[in-house]
Amino acid sequence: MQMLGTFIKPMHREGVKFVAAFAVITLVLFLIWDVLGWIGVGLTVWCYYFFRDPERVPPDRPGLVISPADGIVSLIEPAVPPAELGMPDMALTRVSIFMNVFNCHVNRAPVAGEVTAIAYRPGMFLNASLDKASTDNERNGLRIEMEDGRSIAVVQIAGLVARRIVCFIEPGTRLAAGERFGLIRFGSRLDVYLPAGVAPQVRLGQTMVAGETVIADLTQPPVLQ
Incomplete structure (x- = not known):
């Protein structure tokens, strides 16, 4: 068995x-x-x-940001989070994970916390690996506030083939790290916006496993911007 x-x-x-x-x-x-x-x-x-939905085991250590999606790290760059999430208008480190049609597409919370905002915005269906997909494509963003008061944004982005973003939760939901919150059909991308001063611990081209791969460590000393 x-x-x-x-x-x-x-x-x-x-x-x-x-x-x-x-x-x-x-x-x-x-x-x-x-x-x-x-x-x-x-x-x-x-x-x-x-549509497979395997069980995943998040790292048993507080203060970690874990991957919300299976796929490949396609972009690491400074960017301002979507305005509709109500976060400060300042550039944060954005880690983009591209999912092809063979990846598992169930999305998971990168951190534990309360979902204080969920915002859907219609848009285009450009290739999700392109930088401008973050601003031009259909998307659904979540703002998750952690116990220390800091927030992380995670954004589901539709791609060239993907035509349906699914979100299972509502504002006010409390998520555990690695808990399922949505999926995208078929092939797409997720962006994670790290808190100010938090450095990513992944590289371009790295393979990510949703709910298990560590993106960043919030307990590390802040990096000067």
Whole structure:
């Protein structure tokens, strides 16, 4: 059973209707031509894999910022958080994580705290790996206030293929680090805005695991901006 669990992961409930639709289409394709049917089987398996929702174990140490998404670090740069989140109008270090269509797309809280703001903004569907995707694309931002009074912003950004941002929570929700808060369909990006003076501990191109990979350590001495 342990070996089976290595390859077969539980699926998030958001994926049930999509897998069911793929399965029905696959049955129709088999009636038309077996080759098309087997292609449908492959696509159905991929859809199930896309919506996988494995358990993750966050680091057992307070003061860490952990990755909200699986994927690759695509950008690390200073940027002002989205104005709709009500954060100070100043540049903070932004760490962007790009998710391709093969990554797990369940998003997790980077820190423990209270969600003091959730703001959705419609927009374009540019390639999520581009810098301007942060400002031009459809997005949904969360502001999470930690016990020490500092806030972190995490922003879900739709991409070239992604057409649906899903957020499971509401303002006032208290999240544990690594707790699920949303997902994006299909292929996208997440931005994390670190508090002032906090230096990232990741590099461009690094592979991230949602709920487990450490982005930054809030207990380290502040870095002068």
